[in-house]
Amino acid sequence: HCLVYDQDPVTALSLPDEQDSLFVINSFSKYFNMTGWRLGWLVAPQQHVADLEKLAQNYYLAAPTVAQYAALAAFSEDTQALYEDRRRIMGQRRDFLLEHLPELGISVPCRPQGAFYLYCDVSAITDNSFEFCQRLLHGCGVAVTPGLDFGAHQASRYIRIAYSASQERLQEAIDRIATFIA
Incomplete structure (x- = not known):
């Protein structure tokens, strides 16, 4: 794609x-x-x-x-121009999260080359990503997906974060997570 x-x-x-x-x-x-x-x-x-x-x-x-x-x-050419702009914006959102997540102790071992998800290692914060996702959702209103949804191999150490939301919403999520895990 x-x-x-x-x-x-x-x-x-x-x-x-x-x-x-x-x-x-x-x-x-x-x-x-x-x-x-x-x-x-x-x-x-x-x-x-x-x-x-x-x-x-x-x-x-x-x-x-x-x-x-x-x-x-x-x-169509007009639609393709819209998609190209969207691709550029998604790249900026990805780069924003790649810069700020490590500051929270959340590493991204593989820099995504496409799509709009990050597969993040949260083992420095928790040994149970499913529970961590539940705590984030209920504790600060940030929804992320546990690694278990994507396979069993080391699933407890990973979460998936989508960056399809606006830059402002991503900043808000970073701020909420930072406050929550502090």
């Missing part, structure tokens, strides 16, 4: 040597702001298309007409 920050997006067309084994599955949800519309695409080697069509028609039959027109509009 195109919601990347520090480099140009990698596309299937930029990998000519991989064309016979490359599958791309994506949706309009995140980058195109169409979460919940359940519309997407699949790019696959020609030899697999017939079998994939049989599978896909059972999952994606009869996408609503309005969703199809909205998807077409997503590729």
Whole structure:
């Protein structure tokens, strides 16, 4: 997808040597702001298309007409300019959190290259991220997601933070967390 920050997006067309084994599955949800519309695409080697069509028609039959027109509009020049501005803003929000979370004892071991989430290590603060998330929610009104929602491996030390909210809301969340854990 195109919601990347520090480099140009990698596309299937930029990998000519991989064309016979490359599958791309994506949706309009995140980058195109169409979460919940359940519309997407699949790019696959020609030899697999017939079998994939049989599978896909059972999952994606009869996408609503309005969703199809909205998807077409997503590729207009004006709309693409809006998405590019949004990508830039998301990058600024990511960078803001990457700067301020470590000051709270929350580390981000892997700098995200895309999307709008940070997977954060809170082991310096707690040994139970699920409980920590509950305490943040009820204690200071900040909602984050425990690592357990994303797998069992070391889940108790991680949380996920979305930076889809405004810069002002993110600053408020940082301030509330700082006060809460002080």
